[in-house]
Every structure is written in C-alpha cells, then in structure tokens.
Amino acid sequence: xxxxxxxxxxxxxxxxxxxxxxxxxxxNGHNRAGGGFIAGVLASGAISLxxxxxxxxxxxxxxxxxxxxxxxxxxALSIGVGLASLLFGSPFLTSFHSSIDINHIGVHLxxxxxxxxxxxxFLLVVGGIMTAVLAIKREN
Amino acid sequence: MALFFFGLPIAxxxxxxxxxxxxxxRLGWVASIIMASIFVFGLVQLSQISDGATMEFRxxxxxxxxxxxxxxxxxxxxxxxxMISGIGSLIFLFSQEYMNSHKNRVKFYAWMLAFSGAMxxxxxxxxxxxxxxxxxxxxxxxxxxxxxxxxxxxxPWNAIQAFTITLVxxxxxxxxxxxxxxxxxxxEISEIAMRAPELHASNLLIPIVVLIMLGIFTKSALIPxxxxxxxxxxxxxxxxxxxxxxxxxxxxxxxxxxxxxxxGGVQTxxxxxLVxxxxxxxxxxxxxxxxxxxxxxxxxxxxxQLGIMVALYSIGTEAAALAATIHLISHAIxxxxxxxxxxxxxxxTGSRDLDRVGGLAGISPLLAIxxxxxxxxxxxxxxxxxxxxxxxxxxxxxxSTGLERWLLLIVLVAGSIVTLAYSLKFLIxxxxxxxxxxxxxxRRIPRILFIAPGVLAGLSLVFGVIPQLLGPxxxxxxxLAITGEQRVVHLAFWNGFNLPFGFTIVSxxxxxxxxxxxxxxxxxxxxxxxxxxxxxxxQHFLGxxxxxxxRIFWYLQNGDIRYYITSMVIFLGILVFAAFYxxxxxxxxxxxxxxxxxxxxxxxxxxxGLLGLLLVTRKGRLEAVFxxxxxxxxxxxxxxxxxxxxxxxxxxxxxxxxxVLFVLVLMRTLKxxxxxxxxxxxxxxxxxxxxxxxxxxxxxxGVLSTPQTSSIATFFVDNSLxxxxxxxxxxTILIDFRGFDTMGEITxxxxxxxxxxxxxxxxxxxx
Numbered sequence: 001x002x003x004x005x006x007x008x009x010x011x012x013x014x015x016x017x018x019x020x021x022x023x024x025x026x027x028n029g030h031n032r033a034g035g036g037f038i039a040g041v042l043a044s045g046a047i048s049l050x051x052x053x054x055x056x057x058x059x060x061x062x063x064x065x066x067x068x069x070x071x072x073x074x075x076a077l078s079i080g081v082g083l084a085s086l087l088f089g090s091p092f093l094t095s096f097h098s099s100i101d102i103n104h105i106g107v108h109l110x111x112x113x114x115x116x117x118x119x120x121x122f123l124l125v126v127g128g129i130m131t132a133v134l135a136i137k138r139e140n
Numbered sequence: 141m142a143l144f145f146f147g148l149p150i151a152x153x154x155x156x157x158x159x160x161x162x163x164x165x166r167l168g169w170v171a172s173i174i175m176a177s178i179f180v181f182g183l184v185q186l187s188q189i190s191d192g193a194t195m196e197f198r199x200x201x202x203x204x205x206x207x208x209x210x211x212x213x214x215x216x217x218x219x220x221x222x223m224i225s226g227i228g229s230l231i232f233l234f235s236q237e238y239m240n241s242h243k244n245r246v247k248f249y250a251w252m253l254a255f256s257g258a259m260x261x262x263x264x265x266x267x268x269x270x271x272x273x274x275x276x277x278x279x280x281x282x283x284x285x286x287x288x289x290x291x292x293x294x295x296p297w298n299a300i301q302a303f304t305i306t307l308v309x310x311x312x313x314x315x316x317x318x319x320x321x322x323x324x325x326x327x328e329i330s331e332i333a334m335r336a337p338e339l340h341a342s343n344l345l346i347p348i349v350v351l352i353m354l355g356i357f358t359k360s361a362l363i364p365x366x367x368x369x370x371x372x373x374x375x376x377x378x379x380x381x382x383x384x385x386x387x388x389x390x391x392x393x394x395x396x397x398x399x400x401x402x403x404g405g406v407q408t409x410x411x412x413x414l415v416x417x418x419x420x421x422x423x424x425x426x427x428x429x430x431x432x433x434x435x436x437x438x439x440x441x442x443x444x445q446l447g448i449m450v451a452l453y454s455i456g457t458e459a460a461a462l463a464a465t466i467h468l469i470s471h472a473i474x475x476x477x478x479x480x481x482x483x484x485x486x487x488x489t490g491s492r493d494l495d496r497v498g499g500l501a502g503i504s505p506l507l508a509i510x511x512x513x514x515x516x517x518x519x520x521x522x523x524x525x526x527x528x529x530x531x532x533x534x535x536x537x538x539x540s541t542g543l544e545r546w547l548l549l550i551v552l553v554a555g556s557i558v559t560l561a562y563s564l565k566f567l568i569x570x571x572x573x574x575x576x577x578x579x580x581x582x583r584r585i586p587r588i589l590f591i592a593p594g595v596l597a598g599l600s601l602v603f604g605v606i607p608q609l610l611g612p613x614x615x616x617x618x619x620l621a622i623t624g625e626q627r628v629v630h631l632a633f634w635n636g637f638n639l640p641f642g643f644t645i646v647s648x649x650x651x652x653x654x655x656x657x658x659x660x661x662x663x664x665x666x667x668x669x670x671x672x673x674x675x676x677x678x679q680h681f682l683g684x685x686x687x688x689x690x691r692i693f694w695y696l697q698n699g700d701i702r703y704y705i706t707s708m709v710i711f712l713g714i715l716v717f718a719a720f721y722x723x724x725x726x727x728x729x730x731x732x733x734x735x736x737x738x739x740x741x742x743x744x745x746x747x748x749g750l751l752g753l754l755l756v757t758r759k760g761r762l763e764a765v766f767x768x769x770x771x772x773x774x775x776x777x778x779x780x781x782x783x784x785x786x787x788x789x790x791x792x793x794x795x796x797x798x799x800v801l802f803v804l805v806l807m808r809t810l811k812x813x814x815x816x817x818x819x820x821x822x823x824x825x826x827x828x829x830x831x832x833x834x835x836x837x838x839x840x841x842g843v844l845s846t847p848q849t850s851s852i853a854t855f856f857v858d859n860s861l862x863x864x865x866x867x868x869x870x871x872t873i874l875i876d877f878r879g880f881d882t883m884g885e886i887t888x889x890x891x892x893x894x895x896x897x898x899x900x901x902x903x904x905x906x907x
Contacts, residue, residue: 035871038790045797052803068897075890078883114876121875124886128893129797135900136804 011046011053018046026122027115036118040125047126048133067134071127078120081113143197143211145178145221146261146274153253156246167249168236175229175256182221185213190613192620196266206327212266215617220263220394222614223469227386227476228256230592234480235378237588238487242376244288251288252382255281259387263394268317268327272310275359275391279306282388286375301678302368309358309365316351319344333401333624340406349408352399353416360392360446362420364674370439377483380435384442385475393446393468396453397461400622404456413454414544418551420447425558429565429658430665432494434482437566438475441518441559445471448555451548452533458623459539463532465618466631469610470525470603474517477596478566481511484589485570489579494565498575503582506590508571513597515567517604519560521648523633524604530556532631534640553643560651565658607631709828713835720842741781748774765802769795786870 022043029035050060085094094113152174156167163170185195198210213221232252239245258277265271280303287299321327323342324335332339339345356362361369369389373380383389396413403409424444431437449471452464484507485500486492501508513524520530537548603610611629620626635641654661748771755767772795779788860872874882 029868029871029875032868034789035786035868035874037874038786038793041790041793041797045793045800048797048800048804052800068894071890071893075886078886082879082883112876114872114879117879117882118871118875121882121886124890128889131893132896133801133804135897136801138900 008053011049015046015050018042022046026119029115029118036121037125040122041129043122043126044129044133047130051133051137063134065130067127067130069127070123071131074120074123074125074127076120077123078117081117081120085113145181145213145264146257148174148178148257149253149260150257153250153257156250156253164246166236167246168232168234168239171249171253172229172232172236174253175225175232178260179222179225179229182218182225186218186222186613186617189213189215189218190617192617192626194621198266201269206267206321206325207269208267208328209270210266210328211261211264211270212330213264214621215614215619216397216621217264219465219469219614219618220390221260223390223472224256224259224263224387227472227596228252228382230595231378231382231476231480234381234483234589234592237586238378238483239376242288248285248288248376248379251281251284252379255285255383256387259391262391266329268320268329268332271329271395272314272317275313275355276307276310278388278391279303279310282306282372282383285379285383286372288376288379289374298368298371298374301682302372304682305365305368305678306358309355312351312358313355316348316355319348319351323348329398329402336402336404339402345406346408349403349406349412352395352403353409353412356392356395356413356450357416358392359395360389360450361443362392362416362447362450363423364677366420366424366443367675367678369443370436373433373435373439377435377479377486380439381476381479381483384439385479386472389442389446390449390468390472393449393453393464396450397464397622400453400456400461401624403454410455410544414451414547417447417449417451417454418547418555420444421451421555422447422551422558425555425562426665428562429558429654430662431562434485434492434494434497434566434570435479437562438478438482441562442475444555444559445475448533448552452536455540455544455548457536457540458619458625458627459532459536461623462615462619462629463529463536465615466532466607466610467526467529469614470517470529470600473596473599473603474514474524474526477510477514477593477600478518480589480593480596481507481514484585484593487589488583488585490581490583491579494569495576497570497579498573499571501571504585506594507585510590510593510597511567511571513600514593515563517600518566519563519648519651520556520644521560522604522644523601525600525607526604527644528604528607528631528633530644531635531640534643538639549643553647556644556647557650557654560648561654561658564652564655568655605633607633706825706828709832713828713832716835716839720838723842738781741778744774744778744781761806765799765806768802769799772798784870786868 022039025034025042026036026039027034029038047062050062054060152171156164159167159170189195192215195213196210197212198208201207201209232249235248235252239248242248255278258274258281261274262271262278265274283299283303286302287296289296317327320332320339323339323344324332326332326335339348342348358365369384372384375383399409421444424440424442424447428437428440428444431440445467449464449468452460452467482492485497488500488504489497491497517524517526520526533552534549537545537552540548608631611631615629615631616627619629751767751771751774755764755771758764758767772791776788776791776795779785779791856869856873856877859877860867860869
C-alpha cells in the first residue's frame with residue numbers, strides 16, 4: 001500500500017519529542033498530571049503510529065525491542081519494589097520518600113519508592129500493549 | 141535465619157539456568173552441597189533450641205488482615221528441616237550420576253531445588269497464609285517434577301491428577317484457615333494454639349476441622365484421595381524417592397502434628413484422622429501386596445505408612461505423637477533408601493518388574509545388603525529403626541483407652557503383618573530368587589550410586605541399635621514444640637519381654653507366613669482390589685471438567701460480537717435496575733441546577749449526542765472510527781472541564797491508541813459495514829439501547845444526588861501530601877495507597893498481552 005510522505009515525516013520527526021514527553025510524564029506524575037500508565041500508553045501509541053506510517057519494506061528498529069522482556073521486567077520491578085520494603089521490616093509495598101537538596105546549584109530533588117513502582121507500571125504497559133500490537137500486526 | 145533456609149534453595153533454583161556449562165554438568169554436587177550446608181546449619185540450630193527456646197522471624201505483610209511473613213524454628217520444624225535437607229542432600233548426590241543422561245536434567249535440578257525450598261518454607265512457617273503459600277508451592281513444583289520425562293508425552297495426565305487432587309485439597313484447607321481467622325482474628329499458629337479453647341467453643345469448629353483435614357488427606361494421599369500417588373510414580377526415581385517418601389507427602393502429616401495443640405481433643409478431628417488413617421494403613425498395605433512393579437509396591441506402602449502416622453498424630457496423646465514422630469524419621473530413612481534401590485535395580489537390569497528381575501544378590505552383594513537392611517527396617521524387624529518406631533506405636537495403642545485402643549491394636553498388628561509381607565515380597569524375589577527367565581544384560585553400577593542408599597541403610601541400623609541418639613537432641617524438642625510439655629524421652633533398643641514385643645513377634649511370624657502364602661492368595665487379592673472406585677470417580681470428575689466447559693463456551697462465545705454486547709448490556713441493565721429496586725430510599729434530583737450549569741458543558745453534551753448519531757448512521761468503517769474517536773475526545777474535554785486533568789489525559793491517550801489499533805486492523809478488513817443482515821433486528825437493538833441509556837442515566841443521577849455519609853475522598857486529599865509526599869492525588873492513589881490493587885491490575889494486563897500473543901501467533905511461528 002502506498003502511503004503519503006507527510007505521515008511518515010511527521011511521525012519520524014515527532015518521535016524524539018514524544019520520548020521527552022513520555023519521560024516528563026513518567027517522572028512528573030507524582031506531583032502533576034501524568035504517571036506510569038499514561039506515559040506507557042503515550043509511548044506505545046507513538047510506536048504503534050510508526051507501524052502505520054512505515055513503508056511496506058522498511059522496518060524501523062524500534063519494532064525489534066524485546067517487548068516481552070520489557071513486560072516481564074516491568075512486572076518484576078513492581079513486585080521487587082513491593083518486596084524490598086519487607087527487607088526493612090515494613091509491610092508489602094510500603095513506600096519511602098526522601099529529598100535531596102543540592103544547594104549550591106539550587107536543585108531540589110524529591111524521590112519516592114512509589115515512583116520506582118510507577119516505572120514498573122510504565123514498562124509493563126509499554127511491553128504489554130506492544131506485544132499485543134505486534135501480534136496483531138504479524139497476524140496481518 | 142529462617143529466610144536463609146528456604147531462600148537458599150529457591151534462589152539457587154532460579155540461578156540454575158544461568159550457570160556456566162561446567163557447573164551445569166556438576167549440578168548434582170552443587171545442589172547436594174547446598175542441601176548439606178542447610179543440614180549443618182540446622183544441626184547448629186538444634187543445639188540452641190534443645191531447651192525449648194525458639195528462633196523466630198517476623199515481618200509485616202498485610203498486617204491489618206493478620207498476614208505476616210513469620211517463620212519459626214522450634215524443635216518440630218527443625219526435625220523436618222533436617223529430614224528435608226539431609227535426605228535431599230543424599231538424593232542430589234545420587235542424581236549426579238543417575239540423572240546424568242536424562243534429557244531434562246537441568247530442569248530436574250531447578251525444580252527439585254525450588255521444591256525443597258518450598259518444603260522448608262512450609263515446615264518453618266508460623267503464619268497460616270505463609271504455610272498455605274508454601275503448601276501450594278510444593279504442589280506446583282511437584283507437578284513439574286512428576287511431569288519430567290525423557291520423552292515428551294502430551295499432556296502429562298499423571299502429573300495433572302496429582303496436581304488437581306492436591307490443589308483442591310489445598311484450597312479447602314485455605315477455606316478452613318480463613319474460617320479460623322474469622323473466629324479468632326489471627327493467622328499466627330502459636331496464637332491460635334494458645335486460644336484453642338475459643339476455637340473449640342465456636343460453631344464453625346466442625347467445618348474448619350473437615351476443611352483442614354481435606355487438605356491433609358489429599359496431600360498425604362489418604363483414602364479416598366490416594367489415587368494420585370501411585371500414578372505419580374512415572375516421575376524419575378530420585379523425584380519419587382524425595383517427594384513421595386520423605387517430603388511432599390509428609391506435608392499432611394506435618395500439619396497434623398503442627399495442629400496437635402490446636403485440635404487435640406476435638407472429636408471430629410480425632411475420628412477423621414483415626415478412621416481415615418487406619419483405613420489407609422490397611423488398604424494401602426493390601427494393595428501393595430499384589431503389586432509386581434517394585435516402584436508401585438513402594439508407592440502403596442508409602443500410602444499405608446502415611447495413614448498410620450496421621451492416625452497417631454490426630455488422636456492427640458503424647459505417646460502417640462512421639463510414636464508418630466519417630467516413625468516419620470525411620471520411614472523417611474528406609475523409604476527414601478528403598479526408592480533409590482529400585483532406581484539402581486532399574487539402572488542395572490532395565491526393568492523394575494518382579495517378573496523380570498531376580499537373583500541380584502549374586503551380582504551385587506553390596507546392593508543386597510543395603511536392600512536387606514532397609515527392607516527389614518520397613519518390616520519392623522529388630523534391630524532396625526523401623527522396629528523401634530513400631531514398638532512405640534504399639535505401646536501408644538496399649539496406653540490409649542476405650543474403643544480407640546482395640547481399634548488401634550488390631551489394625552496396627554494386622555497392618556504390621558501385611559507390611560512385613562510386602563517388604564519381603566520386595567526383597568526376596570528381587571535379590572535371592574532366581575529370575576523366571578534370565579536377564580538379558582546387566583549394566584555395571586557406578587560406585588557413587590551406592591553412597592546415598594548405603595548411608596540411609598546405615599542410619600536405619602544405627603538408629604535401631606542406639607535409638608537414644610534421637611531422643612534428647614531431636615525428639616525431645618520436637619515433642620516440646622507440639623505438645624507444649626517438657627518430657628524426657630528415653631528410647632532403648634531393648635525394653636524387655638513386654639506386651640509390645642509380644643505383638644512384634646506375632647506380626648513377624650504371621651508376616652512371614654503371609655509372604656509364603658502370597659502366591660495362593662494372590663488371586664483373591666487381585667479380585668478384591670481390581671476395581672478402584674476412587675480412581676474411577678476421579679476419572680469421571682476429570683472427564684466432566686474437560687468436556688463440560690467447551691459446551692458452555694460454545695454457547696457463550698459464539699463469535700458474534702453483537703451477541704456479546706447485547707447480552708452484556710441487558711445483564712448490566714437488569715443488575716442496575718435490581719439495585720434500584722432493592723434500595724430503600726433514593727432521591728432523584730435533576731442535576732442541572734442553575735448554579736451548577738456550565739454553558740460549555742451543555743455544548744459538549746449536545747455535541748456528544750450528535751457524534752453518537754453520526755456513529756450509528758454512517759456506512760463506512762473509517763467514518764465510524766472517526767466519530768468514536770471524537771466521542772472519546774469530547775468526553776476527555778468534559779473531564780478537563782470538571783477539573784480531572786489526569787482522567788482527561790488518560791482518556792485522550794487511550795483514544796489515540798485505540799484509533800491507531802483500529803486503523804491497523806481496518807487496513808485488512810472491509811471498508812464498509814455489512815449491514816444487510818441487520819434489518820429485522822434494528823428495532824430490538826433500538827429498544828435495548830434506549831433501555832440501557834435510560835437505566836444508566838437514572839443510576840448516575842441517583843448516585844450523584846444521594847448524599848455520601850462517609851467519604852474516602854477526604855482521606856486521600858488530607859493524606860496525599862503528608863504520607864506520600866505527593867501532590868497528584870490520583871497518581872498517589874494508584875501507586876501508593878492502592879498500590880496493591882494496581883499490582884493486580886498490571887498483572888492482568890501482562891497476562892492479557894501474553895494471551896493475545898499466544899492466540900494470534902500463527903502455527904508456523906511456534907518456538
């Protein structure tokens with residue numbers, strides 16, 4: 001099937017910006033709109049768009065990422081975070097948070113264990129959706 | 141410390157696939173050293189707990205539901221720990237040579253290590269839920285071990301049978317545990333034992349006892365759930381030697397002992413354990429008599445021995461518990477050894493059928509000596525360990541009272557006669573009679589294979605002659621742990637010419653006679669035991685579960701998506717309608733109050749309606765997808781309008797993804813809807829749509845206009861920043877306050893994606 005060059009150009013150009021947006025949404029979710037699930041859906045939407053845009057014979061390398069492993073590692077990360085709190089004698093999935101102030105450059109970093117859990121959700125959503133999309137694509 | 145005991149084998153099992161090839165070839169040694177180190181650490185622990193002190197570990201898991209990661213090392217769990225690790229170490233040593241050329245040897249070690257870890261976790265757990273988890277983990281790992289074969293057979297029916305039966309029992313047990321929690325509000329076994337009288341006074345006592353006994357019966361293969369054990373003999377011999385003699389099947393026995401202080405003295409508990417156990421003792425023994433397959437003979441013998449152990453633990457007297465505990469030890473030693481002997485015989489001759497092997501004593505005198513020691517211990521002949529435990533069992537029976545006493549004595553003596561007879565049937569034809577036809581070829585046995593059964597035979601002799609080795613160090617703390625009373629355990633090989641010894645003489649004489657008469661009564665035996673109603677019942681059950689669901693599925697999943705949606709919508713509508721019907725008071729206020737009215741909202745709502753009309757009237761699929769996407773975006777706008785940015789963002793992204801997916805699929809399907817078949821149903825569809833829309837609208841109005849008395853929303857608003865240090869409440873609920881729910885949900889997403897992969901994968905791509 002012939003495809004217009006417009007779609008292909010735009011999706012290719014957009015991809016880096018989408019990646020930045022994904023990272024922003026992923027780590028900003030704790031305090032503003034965003035989070036692992038949203039970032040994951042956005043990322044997999046962007047990758048799926050590449051399918052539609054890509055020419056019949058071209059095969060962008062982003063299709064070859066090991067999505068099944070990404071799925072499994074996301075689940076493992078989330079469960080691992082949950083189990084980690086057990087090592088400190090707290091109940092399963094207890095979150096810890098702390099913040100770092102690097103005063104001389106005026107940076108204030110906040111960190112929460114729940115965010116690592118969120119990263120796990122992100123990986124799982126991307127891996128899961130892309131596994132399914134690839135399966136549908138291959139069926140075609 | 142407790143974590144180390146079960147964590148080490150499980151961690152090792154996870155690492156097995158990643159080991160370098162040089163270590164993979166020596167997995168038997170590696171695993172053996174791991175188990176031996178656990179054994180040594182267990183011995184070190186033993187010196188610290190012998191005065192009744194315990195080592196405990198506890199970490200909260202779901203504290204408000206009484207679920208904690210809590211483990212206990214007391215005398216009783218240490219006894220099991222030593223058995224599991226000691227015999228495990230020997231069996232791994234045996235496997236190094238024995239499993240050398242097995243196709244699935246790496247899988248074998250991985251699953252065996254995981255299994256032993258699960259088993260150790262089971263015996264050291266101090267919380268009912270943890271116990272249940274490890275209980276099911278032994279079920280799952282043993283499923284894979286039983287299914288291990290040189291050749292692939294699909295599906296592994298014998299493993300499925302073991303899995304199904306023990307799983308159903310495990311779930312029944314879980315229900316029993318939850319009922320205990322319902323009564324006492326705790327899952328800690330020690331606390332349950334302390335508050336046992338409260339449990340006894342509860343009217344849930346009988347269901348609890350029956351459910352937990354169901355778990356014990358299935359796991360320890362008692363009548364009528366024994367059918368899985370003989371079929372599990374398809375497993376490689378080291379697996380049978382480990383799982384079906386010393387470890388997995390003793391899980392039920394373990395539990396009976398562990399719950400001695402909880403259910404001791406409860407009539408239902410005693411009756412079920414006693415009757416089930418004694419019936420199993422007799423029946424297992426009688427069926428064992430007619431076997432010609434050596435491994436099957438051992439399987440039925442194991443069933444029979446487990447029966448007497450459960451019976452003795454459940455009657456609850458201290459003497460009986462002591463006898464059961466020591467029999468557990470001597471049985472694990474001799475039965476593990478006997479299975480390994482069968483393994484060697486099969487290795488030598490290529491067969492384990494009594495009709496095809498014989499006269500092996502002339503070929504390997506060492507094996508004959510080992511087998512003789514083990515068999516005599518099994519048949520309770522002095523001076524071997526089995527004799528000591530049999531004496532104690534007889535003594536415990538004599539010391540009990542009433543009907544129980546006579547029942548125990550008669551069945552025990554009869555059981556001993558049968559036990560000796562089948563033990564001799566195992567020994568004499570295999571080693572001392574000439575075979576009916578000469579064996580074709582005899583393979584040489586590597587020396588190393590003799591170590592494990594040799595050590596076990598040696599232990600049978602040592603513990604038989606000097607039983608006091610076990611007394612103060614092992615049995616005393618174990619008895620203290622389960623009965624709560626400090627008692628000096630004194631064991632001697634020779635107790636004088638007392639009543640138990642008289643019974644022993646009787647059973648030895650009659651056992652020998654029975655063995656001699658075996659050929660004559662064989663026809664009767666075969667006739668009596670030819671039809672197993674229990675196995676038949678299982679097969680019927682299995683047939684039902686495999687045949688009934690497809691019929692239901694074909695009815696529900698007929699492939700027509702319109703049918704699915706119609707039935708879902710009708711059902712949901714009826715449910716909501718019913719909810720209104722039963723609700724006592726619902727105020728339906730029309731929501732569009734003047735001060736609430738947002739002009740933009742009204743515009744969006746009207747727009748939504750127009751898009752809906754567009755969706756159902758267009759003929760092209762692409763147009764329909766477009767209007768569906770627009771509907772989603774408009775809903776997102778409404779979310780944004782009413783200050784739910786997270787929801788709006790999610791809605792937009794999901795819509796985007798949906799459109800992309802639709803386009804992917806539409807690239808391959810018809811561009812136009814096939815509406816020709818729709819004609820007569822149009823009216824019906826319309827009615828259903830209007831009904832559903834009305835119901836949902838009314839429901840929303842009802843929900844929104846009913847004042848909420850207690851709102852969890854305020855909790856999240858108040859605590860989000862304080863407890864989770866986060867300003868985004870939605871995100872905080874998802875990943876922090878309700879993190880556990882989210883974990884369940886993402887697991888479902890993962891499973892859905894993987895099933896998508898499996899279902900859509902074309903057959904040519906299977907890897």
